[in-house]
Amino acid sequence: MHRFANPARFLKIARPLTVWLFWPGLILLLIGAGCGLFVTPADYLQGDTVRILYIHVPAAWLGMGGWTGIAVAALMQLVWRHPLAAIAGRAIAVPGAFFTAICLITGSIWGRPTWGTWWEWDGRMTSMLVLFFLYLGYIALGNASARQGNGGGVSPVTAIFGLVGAINIPIINRSVVWWNSLHQGPSITLRGSSIDTALLWPLGLTLLGFTLLFAAIVLMRMRAILAQNKVEARMQRLARG
């Protein structure tokens, strides 16, 4: 991993990779969403409401995956002092918070016709809302640490916050198993899926599409932070004259 510690070498790979992640991601997402809306049959009980899952599930996966990424970046920053890890953590936070918000909003829209309520304080919903607040805190800390230097990345204290916050991820995952909850149990487990194949397949497309897009956004934001660092370094050199 330290081969990429040099920003120039990282940028040489990140620049073309952004394109190769962004466009296939967008195309897969559009095909998946289109098929989910027009091709798959309606659910036997929920009717057409079921189609929101093609957005809701990838959003939940990326909201949780994003924080897992923040925790891994924090570990690399604290243990190996990898110079790009601090920037990666800061780059992940905004899209992570965004997808968590999408997950909460689509879940609420689905909950009204299905359960008969927009919001209930059950284990799954509460822990997901906590994740959203953790993201907001991390973003604020990350911006504050970038203003105080830290090479545009998050400070070690922010990285520790990212590591501590990771405890919420297994709690979200297990919340529907440990506690009686309004949210249904996991449909897709390692042992199989209780979503019928006829309804399941577009989810694979949107899941992959959203994930590629997420990676592209993270790379774009990392490049933007590195460019900002370059600008600041040049300004300082000019000021010194």
Next chain:
Amino acid sequence: MKAKHQRLILALVALVALIGAGLLAASALKDEAAYFYAPHDVKTKGVEPGKAIRLGGMVVKGSLKRASDGVTVHFDVTDGKATVPASFKGITPDLFREGSGVVAEGAFDVGGTFQATNLLAKHDERYMPRELEGMQYDEKSHKMKVDR
């Protein structure tokens, strides 16, 4: 020992302690964080009449009866271990039906019937097209099977 290894061990020890603390807290919360009581919990813990709780479970097949006033429904809620009678006056959610999950807000009356003030339909984890209705997901073979 290099400083890098020291940091790695420190981080891993902190992580293990953290996860341990989180799991302990979560298991201590097991009952407190439950969104609803199952009928079995009600029977074993003894919820006194008049105390506002949520009751969750399956609506027993064949138990759903509509009273003559047209808006009151009577039904039994079960979790497989215990069954309690419940009644609700008002408009039921679309997904509320026999054999399906329900979460009812309300309290038990002195007769032991749960008087619900609000009903929420609980969806289960199975999703399938209309043509497959009446089929069940088989836990062992992970295939859809006809439920008859």
